[in-house]
Amino acid sequence: MADPDSATDPVTDPVTDADADLRVRTADVLLRSLGTLSTAATGxxxxxxxxxxxxAAEDRSWVGVIIQxxxxxxxxxxxxxxxTEPADTTLATAVFGAAPRALAGVITLQQTVDLVRLAIDVVEEHLDLLLGGTDSGAVHAALLHYGRELAFATARVYARAAELRGAWDARLEALVVxxxxxxxxxxxxxxxxxALGWGATRRGRGGAGGPTGRAAGDVCVVVGDVPGDGSAPELVAHLRRQAGDVATDVLGAIQGHRLVVVLGxxxxxxxxxxxLADHLGPGPVVVGPVVGDLSSAYQxxxxxxxxxxVAAAWPEAPRPVHALDLLPERLLAGDRSAADHLVRRVHDPLTxxxxxxxxxxTAYFAEGASVEATARRLFVHPNTVRYRLAQVADVTGCTPTDPRDAFTLQIALTVGRQRTAGLTSE
Incomplete structure (x- = not known):
C-alpha cells in the first residue's frame, strides 16, 4: 500500500509487470493477425x-514489408x-533490414516517422477487437513504449547515416579541390x-544562359587563411551560404594553413x-582569374x-586582391609565369x-616621375608627355602616376628588355 504522505505512487511499467502467460497469449494472437494488421496499415x-x-509499385511493396x-x-x-531496451542498431535492423538500401534514398526521415506512427495507430485500433478489453490494456502501453523507442532509433540511425555521408562528401570534396x-x-x-552537386544549380535554373544570367562556365579560385574555429565541413558549408548571391557552385577544402575555394x-x-573575405582568416585573400569551366580551373x-x-610582400594590398595584381611580387619570388604575364600584358602592348x-x-621614370623634366629630355611639350602617359594607362591598365602601377610598369619593362636581349629564357 502506498504511503499516504507520499506525493505520488511508484510508477509501474505495464510491460514488465504483465505476467508471462498474458504476454505469450496476446503475442500469439497478434502474430496470427500479422497479415491483417499489415494489410490494414498499408491500406x-x-x-x-x-x-x-x-x-513506384516496387517501393510500395517494400514499405509493406517494413510495416510487417x-x-x-x-x-x-x-x-x-x-x-531490455531495444538497441538502436538491433531495432533498426529488425524493422528496416529487409528493405533494400536504395529505399533510404526514396523515403525521408520525416516520411519514415510518419510510417511508424501510422502503423502504431492501426495496431492500436485493432487491439481491443483482437484481444478484448481485459488483455489489451498492457499491450497498449507496451506498444506506445516500443513505438517511441523505434522512432528515436530511426532518427538516430538517419543522423548517423547523415554524418557518415557528410564525412564522405567532405573527403570527396577535398579530393576534387x-x-x-x-x-x-x-x-x-x-x-x-x-556527384557533389557541381553545376546542378545552374542546370536546375535553365543551364547556360538561363534565368540567372550566368553562363555554364565562369569559374574562379579563391585562396585565404583558415579561420581559427570550425571544422572543414562546417566552414565550407558556411562559405557556401555566404557565396549564394555571387556564385552558384562552391567547393572548398583546407590545405595546411590555407583554404582553397572553387567558385562556379x-x-x-x-x-x-x-x-567570402570576412569569413576567412586574417591574412590575405587572393582570387584567380575567371576561366571557362571546372576542367580549366587549375589555371x-x-x-x-x-x-x-607572396601577398605578404605587399602590405598595402587590398583584401581581396587579384592574383594578377601581385605579378611583381611573384616575379621577384621566381614565378616564371608572372614574367610571362608581365611581358604579354604590359611590355609587348607598349612596344x-x-x-x-x-x-x-623610360624617360619619365629616369627623371623621377617629373612630366616637365621628361618633356625637356625628349624635346616635346609637357602635354605630349601627359598624353603619352594616358595612352600607357589605356594600353596596359597601369597608370604611370600611381606608385604601385609605376612599380609594375618598371618591372615589366625590365623583364621585356632582358628577354629582348636574350638574357633570360622564354
Missing part, C-alpha cells in the same frame, strides 16, 4: 498518405517481456564534382572573393595560389604601339 497509407501513393517487420518485431519483443589545384581535373574528377557561376571574381588555382604565397610609349615611360 491506411494508400488512403491517407500522399507520398506513399506517388511511390515492424509489427513482428514488436510482437517478439512483447513476448519476451520487453525486459586538390585535383583542381594540381591540374588533374580529368573526367573522373569532374564526375566526382557532379561567378560574374565578378573580386565581388565573389569579397563575399585560376595556379594564379591564386602563387599570389597567396607594339605606334607611339613612342616605351621611350616616354
Amino acid at each position: 491506411r497509407m494508400e488512403s491517407d498518405v500522399s507520398w506513399f501513393r506517388d511511390l 517487420a515492424g509489427i513482428r518485431s514488436f510482437v517478439d519483443w512483447w513476448r519476451t517481456g520487453g525486459e 586538390d585535383s583542381v589545384v594540381r591540374g588533374d581535373a580529368d573526367a573522373e574528377v569532374l564526375s566526382r564534382a557532379s 557561376g561567378v560574374t565578378s571574381p573580386l565581388a565573389a572573393a569579397a563575399a 585560376s588555382a595556379r594564379e591564386a595560389v602563387a599570389g597567396y604565397a 607594339e604601339h605606334r607611339s613612342a610609349l616605351v621611350a616616354t615611360l
Whole structure:
C-alpha cells in the first residue's frame, strides 16, 4: 500500500509487470493477425498518405514489408517481456533490414516517422477487437513504449547515416579541390564534382544562359587563411551560404594553413572573393582569374595560389586582391609565369604601339616621375608627355602616376628588355 504522505505512487511499467502467460497469449494472437494488421496499415497509407501513393509499385511493396517487420518485431519483443531496451542498431535492423538500401534514398526521415506512427495507430485500433478489453490494456502501453523507442532509433540511425555521408562528401570534396589545384581535373574528377552537386544549380535554373544570367562556365579560385574555429565541413558549408548571391557552385577544402575555394557561376571574381573575405582568416585573400569551366580551373588555382604565397610582400594590398595584381611580387619570388604575364600584358602592348610609349615611360621614370623634366629630355611639350602617359594607362591598365602601377610598369619593362636581349629564357 502506498504511503499516504507520499506525493505520488511508484510508477509501474505495464510491460514488465504483465505476467508471462498474458504476454505469450496476446503475442500469439497478434502474430496470427500479422497479415491483417499489415494489410490494414498499408491500406491506411494508400488512403491517407500522399507520398506513399506517388511511390513506384516496387517501393510500395517494400514499405509493406517494413510495416510487417515492424509489427513482428514488436510482437517478439512483447513476448519476451520487453525486459531490455531495444538497441538502436538491433531495432533498426529488425524493422528496416529487409528493405533494400536504395529505399533510404526514396523515403525521408520525416516520411519514415510518419510510417511508424501510422502503423502504431492501426495496431492500436485493432487491439481491443483482437484481444478484448481485459488483455489489451498492457499491450497498449507496451506498444506506445516500443513505438517511441523505434522512432528515436530511426532518427538516430538517419543522423548517423547523415554524418557518415557528410564525412564522405567532405573527403570527396577535398579530393576534387586538390585535383583542381594540381591540374588533374580529368573526367573522373569532374564526375566526382557532379556527384557533389557541381553545376546542378545552374542546370536546375535553365543551364547556360538561363534565368540567372550566368553562363555554364565562369569559374574562379579563391585562396585565404583558415579561420581559427570550425571544422572543414562546417566552414565550407558556411562559405557556401555566404557565396549564394555571387556564385552558384562552391567547393572548398583546407590545405595546411590555407583554404582553397572553387567558385562556379561567378560574374565578378573580386565581388565573389569579397563575399567570402570576412569569413576567412586574417591574412590575405587572393582570387584567380575567371576561366571557362571546372576542367580549366587549375589555371585560376595556379594564379591564386602563387599570389597567396607572396601577398605578404605587399602590405598595402587590398583584401581581396587579384592574383594578377601581385605579378611583381611573384616575379621577384621566381614565378616564371608572372614574367610571362608581365611581358604579354604590359611590355609587348607598349612596344607594339605606334607611339613612342616605351621611350616616354623610360624617360619619365629616369627623371623621377617629373612630366616637365621628361618633356625637356625628349624635346616635346609637357602635354605630349601627359598624353603619352594616358595612352600607357589605356594600353596596359597601369597608370604611370600611381606608385604601385609605376612599380609594375618598371618591372615589366625590365623583364621585356632582358628577354629582348636574350638574357633570360622564354
